[in-house]
Amino acid sequence: MSAPFAFTGTRMNELALKIKNPKQRGEWAELRFMAAAAQNGLQITKPWGDSAQYDFIIEHEARYLRIQVKSTTFMNHNGYSCTMRPSSRGVYGDDPFDFVAAYVIPEDTWFIIPEHIMHGRLALVLRPGRKDLKYGPYMEAWDLLKQK
Numbered sequence: 001m002s003a004p005f006a007f008t009g010t011r012m013n014e015l016a017l018k019i020k021n022p023k024q025r026g027e028w029a030e031l032r033f034m035a036a037a038a039q040n041g042l043q044i045t046k047p048w049g050d051s052a053q054y055d056f057i058i059e060h061e062a063r064y065l066r067i068q069v070k071s072t073t074f075m076n077h078n079g080y081s082c083t084m085r086p087s088s089r090g091v092y093g094d095d096p097f098d099f100v101a102a103y104v105i106p107e108d109t110w111f112i113i114p115e116h117i118m119h120g121r122l123a124l125v126l127r128p129g130r131k132d133l134k135y136g137p138y139m140e141a142w143d144l145l146k147q148k
Contacts, residue, residue, distance in 0.1 A: 013108050017073055029071035029103045030055055036110060040142040053086065053096035060146045066097040067145075068115075072126070073105045079125040080104045084118055091122075099145065104128050112141040 019025040033056065037044050043059040054066035072082040082102045086092055100118055102111040109128040113135060118124055130136050138144070 013105050016105050025073075025105075026069070026071060029105070030069050032103060033067075033069045033101050033110075036142075037145075040145075042142075042145055053092055054098075058145050061148075063148065065099055065145060067099050067101050068092075068097040069101045069103070071103040071105055075106075076125065079127040080107070082124045082126055084121050084123055091120075102126060110140055110142075111135055111138045112144050113138045114144065 016025065016028055019028060034044050034046075037056075037058060041060070045057040045059065047054070047057065052066075053068065055069045056067045058065045058067055070082050070084065072080045074081045082104075084092075084100070097115055099115060100111075100113045102113060102124065103109070104111070104126055107128040109126075111124075111126050113124070117135075117138070124135060126135055127133050128139060131139060
């Protein structure tokens with residue numbers, strides 16, 4: 001008999017697709033990010049409050065990075081559209097964060113994208129499994145957060 005809360009990533013993601021409130025789904029994705037970052041040997045700090053333009057600070061070997069977490073379930077032509085605006089609408093200010101961690105919930109796949117790559121974009125189209133496309137090199141690129 002299995003434990004009542006022992007979910008695999010896929011099963012947990014199926015349950016997450018039922019979260020209709022976008023803020024609650026975003027909070028869930030942030031929890032998933034914290035777990036994935038820890039699994040990848042990174043230290044995680046959550047700023048107090050929600051007025052910063054980033055969600056977390058990641059530390060690895062005395063290097064600190066600001067991370068903005070985004071998530072998507074929205075399939076749009078052969079890819080998942082991920083909005084890159086702050087939840088308060090508008091656009092991010094100058095130098096808002098160092099990396100975006102974009103989570104494609106149905107595929108249980110993270111994209112770790114440097115801010116300068118997506119700067120000024122309102123949305124990204126992410127295609128898990130396609131390393132040959134624009135954002136493919138950033139799929140599961142946790143090592144980018146460990147570089148000096």
